[in-house]
Amino acid sequence: MADIVELIFEDHQWFRRQFADLDELRAQSPRDCAALEAVWKPLARRLDVHAVAEEEIFYPQLLRVGDDARPETLDAIGDHNDIRDGVHDAEKHAVGDAQWWAAVRRAREANDEHMAEEEREGLADFRRTATAAFRDALGRRFAAYLSEHRTADDIDTSDIDPEGYVEEVAEELSEDEGHTGSLRIGSMKDRGTRRRVHRDA
Numbered sequence: 001m002a003d004i005v006e007l008i009f010e011d012h013q014w015f016r017r018q019f020a021d022l023d024e025l026r027a028q029s030p031r032d033c034a035a036l037e038a039v040w041k042p043l044a045r046r047l048d049v050h051a052v053a054e055e056e057i058f059y060p061q062l063l064r065v066g067d068d069a070r071p072e073t074l075d076a077i078g079d080h081n082d083i084r085d086g087v088h089d090a091e092k093h094a095v096g097d098a099q100w101w102a103a104v105r106r107a108r109e110a111n112d113e114h115m116a117e118e119e120r121e122g123l124a125d126f127r128r129t130a131t132a133a134f135r136d137a138l139g140r141r142f143a144a145y146l147s148e149h150r151t152a153d154d155i156d157t158s159d160i161d162p163e164g165y166v167e168e169v170a171e172e173l174s175e176d177e178g179h180t181g182s183l184r185i186g187s188m189k190d191r192g193t194r195r196r197v198h199r200d201a
C-alpha cells in the first residue's frame with residue numbers, strides 16, 4: 001500500500017525514533033560523537049527531503065481538495081522553514097558540541113510541534129476529503145520522490161515564503177482545472193521541481 005497519509009505518518013514516527021536515539025546517546029558516557037553523527041546525518045537529510053516532498057506532492061493536493069487547506073498549508077510551510085533553520089544551523093557546528101545540541105533541539109521542537117499539528121489538521125483533512133485511490137496515487141509519487149532523493153544534495157531546501165507558495169499553487173491549480181476539471185496529478189508530476197518562492201531574509 002502506498003497511501004500518502006500513512007507514508008507521511010510513518011516518516012513522522014521514524015523522526016521521533018531517531019530523536020529518541022539521540023537522547024539515548026546523549027545519556028552515555030563517554031560521549032560517542034561518531035554514533036551521534038550516524039544518527040543525525042540521515043535524520044537531517046530526511047527532515048529536509050520530507051518537507052520538500054510534502055511541498056511538492058502533498059500540500060498542492062491538500063490545497064485542491066481540503067476543507068481548510070489554506071490556513072493549514074500556511075502554518076505548515078512556516079513550520080517547515082523553522083525545522084529547516086534548525087537543521088541547517090546544526091550543520092554549521094561540530095556534532096556533539098553545545099551549539100550543535102542547541103540547534104538540534106530547535107529543529108526537534110519545531111518538528112514535534114509541526115508533526116502534531118500536521119497530523120491533527122492537514123493529514124486529518126486529507127483523510128476526510130481525498131479518495132483512497134487518490135491517496136494511493138500520491139503515495140506512489142511520494143515514495144518515488146523519497147527514493148530518488150536519498151540525500152538533499154540535488155534539491156532546493158532553502159526557506160520559502162508561505163503566502164507566495166500558496167498563491168503559486170493556486171495559479172497552477174486554476175490552470176490545471178481549466179484543462180480538464182479533474183483531479184489530475186500528471187501536470188505537477190511532469191513539471192518537475194516546483195519553482196520555490198524564497199523567503200526574504
Ligand SMILES: [Fe+2]
Nearest residue numbers: 008050054118
Ligand atoms: Fe510531515
Ligand SMILES: [Fe+2]
Nearest residue numbers: 051054076118
Ligand atoms: Fe510537514
